[in-house]
Amino acid sequence: MTQIIEVDALVVGAGVGGIYATYRLADMHMNVQTIDMASDVGGTWYWNRYPGAMSDTETYLYRYSWDKDDLRTYPWTHHYVYQPEILEYLQHIVKKHDLRKYMKFNCEMNSATWDDPDIPGLPNFQGSLLHTAKWDDAVQLDGKRVGIIGNGSTGVQVMTAIAPKVGHLASFQRHPQYSVPSGQGPIAADYRKKVNEDYDKIWDNVWSSTVGFGVPESTRRTMEASPEERKEAFDEVWSKGNGFRFMFSAFGDLTTDEAANEEACNFIRGKIDQIVKDPAKASILKPKELYARRPLCDSGYYEVFNRDNVDVIDIQANPIKQITKIGIELAGGELHDMDVLIFATGFDAIEGSYSRVCITGRDGKTLKDHWRDGLKAYGSIACSGFPNMFLIAGPQGPFANFPPVIESETNFITSLIEHAEALDSGRKATPNGTTNGEANGTNGTSRTRPATIEVSEEAEQDWADLCDSLVQGSVFLKSPSWIFSRNIPGRKPNTNFYFAGLRSYLEWVSKQTSAGFPAFAKGWDA
Numbered sequence: 001m002t003q004i005i006e007v008d009a010l011v012v013g014a015g016v017g018g019i020y021a022t023y024r025l026a027d028m029h030m031n032v033q034t035i036d037m038a039s040d041v042g043g044t045w046y047w048n049r050y051p052g053a054m055s056d057t058e059t060y061l062y063r064y065s066w067d068k069d070d071l072r073t074y075p076w077t078h079h080y081v082y083q084p085e086i087l088e089y090l091q092h093i094v095k096k097h098d099l100r101k102y103m104k105f106n107c108e109m110n111s112a113t114w115d116d117p118d119i120p121g122l123p124n125f126q127g128s129l130l131h132t133a134k135w136d137d138a139v140q141l142d143g144k145r146v147g148i149i150g151n152g153s154t155g156v157q158v159m160t161a162i163a164p165k166v167g168h169l170a171s172f173q174r175h176p177q178y179s180v181p182s183g184q185g186p187i188a189a190d191y192r193k194k195v196n197e198d199y200d201k202i203w204d205n206v207w208s209s210t211v212g213f214g215v216p217e218s219t220r221r222t223m224e225a226s227p228e229e230r231k232e233a234f235d236e237v238w239s240k241g242n243g244f245r246f247m248f249s250a251f252g253d254l255t256t257d258e259a260a261n262e263e264a265c266n267f268i269r270g271k272i273d274q275i276v277k278d279p280a281k282a283s284i285l286k287p288k289e290l291y292a293r294r295p296l297c298d299s300g301y302y303e304v305f306n307r308d309n310v311d312v313i314d315i316q317a318n319p320i321k322q323i324t325k326i327g328i329e330l331a332g333g334e335l336h337d338m339d340v341l342i343f344a345t346g347f348d349a350i351e352g353s354y355s356r357v358c359i360t361g362r363d364g365k366t367l368k369d370h371w372r373d374g375l376k377a378y379g380s381i382a383c384s385g386f387p388n389m390f391l392i393a394g395p396q397g398p399f400a401n402f403p404p405v406i407e408s409e410t411n412f413i414t415s416l417i418e419h420a421e422a423l424d425s426g427r428k429a430t431p432n433g434t435t436n437g438e439a440n441g442t443n444g445t446s447r448t449r450p451a452t453i454e455v456s457e458e459a460e461q462d463w464a465d466l467c468d469s470l471v472q473g474s475v476f477l478k479s480p481s482w483i484f485s486r487n488i489p490g491r492k493p494n495t496n497f498y499f500a501g502l503r504s505y506l507e508w509v510s511k512q513t514s515a516g517f518p519a520f521a522k523g524w525d526a
Contacts (some may be wrong), residue, residue: 007033009417012357014103015043017392017406019090020064022099024414028421034099037108041094045086048154050132050344051141052161053083056153056182056243056297057401060195061214063089065203065407070096072196079241080184121322121329128340132158143167145337147328149320150344151177153294156301158344163304170336171312172320172328175480176287178268182297183241210501212401213244222251222260234267243295244401254291254475261475264291275302284314292479361386371395374494376464378455378519379509381413387452390416396467398505399483399497408502412509416517420453459519470499 009025011018014036025032038046045053055062059081063071074092076085094100122129128139132154146166148155151173163169195202206212222230233250246264253260269286276282285305304310318332327337359367362385370383377383380397381390390413398405476483476499484493498505512519 005033007031009033010035012036013043014038014041014094014105015045016090016403017410018043019094019099020407020410021392021413022102023097024410025417026099026102028414028418030417032102034103035107036103036105039105041090041100041103042087043090045083045090047133047135049083049135049137050130050154050158050161050342052157052299053132053154054080054157054184055086056080057403058214058242059187060202061206061212061401062086062403064093065206065404067093067096068199071199076192077187078184079187080182119320119323121324124325125323125327125341126325127327127338129343130340131343131345139340141166141340144339145327146170146340146342147172147336147338148342148344150342151175152344153296155344156296156298158342159310160299160301160304163307163310167309168338169304169307169310170338171310172315173284173312174315175289176285177293177296178265178287178291179296179298179301180238180243180246180268181241182243182299184299206401206404206502207506208503210400210503211244211248212398212404212502213242213248214401215242215245216249217252218249219252220250221253222257222263225251230263231267234264238267238271241297243297246297247291247295256473256475258290258475258478261290261292272302276305278305281305281312284312290475290478292475292477293481294483359386359389361389372492374464374492375496376460376467376494378460378463379409379412379505379512380498381409381416382455382460382520384455384457384460387454395494395496396463396498398502399499400502400505404502405505408506408509412513415513416453416520419513419517420520453520454522455519456522464495467495467498471495471497474499 008030009021009032011021011025011032011034014022014034018034018036019041022032022034036043036046040046058079059076060071062081063074065071070093074089076089081089094103128136130136130139132150141162142165144166145168146162147170148159149172151159151171155171156177156179159169159171202214206214210217220233225233230251234246237246237250247254250264251260254264255261265287268291272286273279273282276285282305285302305312313330313336315330318330318334321329321331323329323341324335327335328341329335361367361370361383365385367383367386370385375395377391377394377396380394381392383389383391392409392413393402393406394409397409471477483496
C-alpha cells in the first residue's frame with residue numbers, strides 16, 4: 001500500500017549539506033522531511049570507510065561555521081579529521097540540534113542503481129572485491145596480496161594506510177598524481193586555544209577568500225621571482241603541507257600561467273625523485289601533464305613506494321586486458337596474482353548523485369535530459385523547468401572548500417524560500433533574508449505558498465555562460481579530470497565550477513538577494 005506524506009520540503013541526503021539544509025528549513029518552521037538510503041547520517045562520510053579516509057581541509061574549517069560554541073568546545077585531535085571523527089561530529093550536530101526527528105533512513109529515491117566498474121572478467125575473480133565507497137571491514141588485508149585500481153585522493157589515502165600491513169600491494173596506475181604533504185599530525189593545546197580565540201577572524205578570512213581553505217592566497221607572480229626565490233617559496237609551502245596551500249599560497253598564478261605551473265610541476269617531480277629510491281618506480285610516479293587537477297595532499301604516499309612490498313604498474317603503457325580468477329592480466333601478458341582487489345574508482349562528482357535518480361520536471365522532462373548537452377544550474381542551486389527543486393553542491397558552484405560552499409548555497413536557497421514565503425503572506429522580506437513578523441506555519445501544519453519558485457531559462461543560461469567565460473585561460477582546461485566531466489566515458493565535457501571564487505560568489509548572491517531574486521520573478525505571479 002502506498003503511503004503519501006505531505007511535506008513543505010524534502011531533503012534528499014543526510015550528509016553535510018543535507019544536515020544543514022534540514023537545520024535551516026526546520027528553523028524556518030517548515031514541515032521538512034530528510035531521507036537517506038543509508039542507515040544513519042553522514043552522506044559520503046557514512047559510506048567511505050576505507051583505511052586512511054580523511055578530509056584534506058584543516059579540522060577547524062571542516063565543520064559548520066554557524067555554531068561558534070560548538071567549535072570552541074567540541075574535541076578534535078589532528079590537523080585533518082579522519083572519517084570516524086567526521087561521522088561522530090555530524091552525529092553530534094544532529095543530536096545537539098534535535099534534527100533526527102526530521103530524518104528517515106534506509107529510504108531511497110526510486111531508480112537509483114549501483115554502477116560497478118566495467119572491466120572484462122570481473123565476475124570471475126575468486127578473491128575479495130572491495131570498493132572504497134562501500135568498504136567491507138570484514139575483509140582482512142593483513143598479509144594479503146592486494147591490487148588497487150585508482151590513485152586519486154581516495155586511492156592515495158588507502159595505499160598509504162594499508163601498505164605497512166599487506167603482504168604485497170600493487171597500484172595499477174593510469175594517471176600519475178601530483179601530491180604534496182598534508183601536514184597531518186596531532187593538535188597541540190595552544191594551537192586549539194589560538195583557533196578558538198581567532199574564530200571570528202578565521203571565518204571572516206574564509207568568507208573573503210577565493211578557495212575558502214584558510215590558507216594565504218598569494219598575488220605574487222611566479223616568473224617574477226628568481227629561481228632561488230621560487231625554490232624557497234615552494235619549499236616553504238611543501239613543508240607546511242596542504243594541497244591548496246601549495247597551489248595558491250606560494251604564488252598566485254599557478255592556475256592561469258602555464259610557465260608558472262610548469263615550475264611547480266618541476267618542483268614536485270624533483271621531490272618524487274628525491275623521495276622514491278627506485279628510479280623505475282619514480283619514473284612511473286612522475287606526472288608529465290600540468291598540475292591542473294584538484295590538488296592532492298598525503299601522509300607519506302610517495303614514501304610508500306620505497307617499501308619492498310609495494311609496486312606501481314603503468315596501465316597506460318600496459319593496459320589491463322582482463323580480470324582472471326586469480327588476479328589481473330595485462331595486455332602484455334603479465335599476470336598479477338592477488339587475494340584482494342580494491343577499486344578506488346568511479347568518482348562521478350557533481351552530476352552522479354542526480355543522474356542516478358529519475359527526477360522529472362515540467363512536461364515530463366527529466367533532469368538527465370536537461371543536462372544532456374552539459375551541466376548547468378543557476379548559482380549552482382536551481383534548474384529551469386524544475387520548480388521548487390533546489391540543489392546543494394550542484395554543478396557550477398564555487399571551486400572552493402566544500403563546507404563553506406555548502407553553507408553559502410544553503411543560505412542562498414533558504415533566503416530565496418523566505419522571500420517567497422513573505423510574498424505569499426503579503427509581508428516584505430528584510431535585507432538579511434528574515435521576515436518581519438512571525439514565521440507562518442509550524443511543522444506539520446498546512447501552508448499556503450507561491451505556486452512555483454522557478455528560475456528562468458535566460459538566467460540559467462547566463463550563469464552557465466559566465467562560468468564558461470571565467471575558466472578561459474585556466475590551466476585546468478588542459479587536464480582530463482572530473483572538474484570538467486572528462487573522467488566519465490561518454491560524458492560531454494562541461495564547466496562544472498564557478499572559478500571566480502567563494503568571495504565573488506557571495507557578493508553575487510548578495511546582489512541577487514537585495515534585488516529580490518529577479519531570476520525567479522516569473523514564478524512569483526504563477
